[in-house]
Amino acid sequence: MTASVGIIANPASGKDIRRLVAQGSVFDNNEKINIVQRVMRALEALGIRQVLAMPDAFNLIAQAQEKAGVGLHVDWLDMRPTNTTRDSIEAAQLMATAGVDCIVTLGGDGTNRAVAKGCGYVPLVPISTGTNNAFPEMIEGTLAGLAAAAVALKVDGVRQTAIRLARRLDIVRDGEVIDFALVDVVVYDELFVASRAIWDIDKIQTVVLSQVVPGTIGASAIAGYLPNIPNNKQGVWLEIGPQGQPVLAPIAPGVVAPIPIEALHWLAVGEQRTVMHAPAVLALDGEREVPIKSGELIQVRLSQNGPHVVNVRAALQAAGQAGLFVSLNGKGGGQKPDL
DSSP states (O other): OOOEEEEEEOTTTTOSTHHHHSOOOOOOHHHHHHHHHHHHHHHHHTTOOEEEEOOOTTOHHHHHHHHHTOOOEEEEOSOOOOSSHHHHHHHHHHHHHHTOSEEEEEEOHHHHHHHHTTOTTOOEEEEEOSSSOSSSBOOOHHHHHHHHHHHHTTOTTHHHHHEEEOOEEEEEETTEEEEEESSEEEEESOSSOTTOBOOOGGGEEEEEESSOOTTOOSGGGSGGGSTTOOOTTOEEEEEEEEEEEEEEEEEETTEEEEEEEEEEEEEOTTOEEEOOOOSEEEEETTEEEEEEOTTOOEEEEEESOOOEEEOHHHHHHHHHHTTTTOOSSSSSOOOOOOO
């Protein structure tokens, strides 16, 4: 079967209200087109000939294909864009059903959360073009394309060494999983979803993280700046309140604020705790999604059932060791040389 790669580029990522209340960068659609161009050129260089693409109102991928001048065959998914999160979910589902070998995403934490709802076992190469980017990497499009090609071509050692199963945070209502986040769940003192984004830090009541990763922006950053943090094998549950110990954290681009932590609990995979604040709204990966009514039993559980994610640098290293980039005709796919 011909190796194929899916591309999901979210035209709405990197443009929300946090640009107005912080100094966040804006990823305009021209820059996304440029990134997709570089992804396509890298895919073609390693012999990928088929791409499945999500249609969108701005024709990002169509414009990228035209400007890149590549000979890739682009198949458009049979779907009607709604310009909502549903587009990314449906596109991922259709790509998984079609049997793509890898999916490249352009977006932030919210985009990748949507893709994770539909991609099944298909590994993801997430390129950061969003607001809070704890899940996708700020990786150059050329490198992302090369890594996606190496995965799609099933190069020896790449899948074994460069793909990890991500964690997620399951939202459990009365014993049933109703949604999930990949990076963080925030209990937010608000009654309505409204603008969706979190921008008032005084309304943050609880922060739950799938893992502690220093060097991120947003709610996911808070635990990474605490002293004596253990290894990355656990999630963490933080209760926020005025009597807590303040920790400085970059909770938005250009915003470093003291966050008062009243209590900290570590979460093992499979462990869950109950949300104690209601009414409120749960923000999942930076976007308000789930209103909580008074009296509802809502729990958050750390799970190992997230999507498969490609480590770009590890994939390129494994592909190089396997000889993928050594060739006499400049098309890649050579044998490992005797050097």
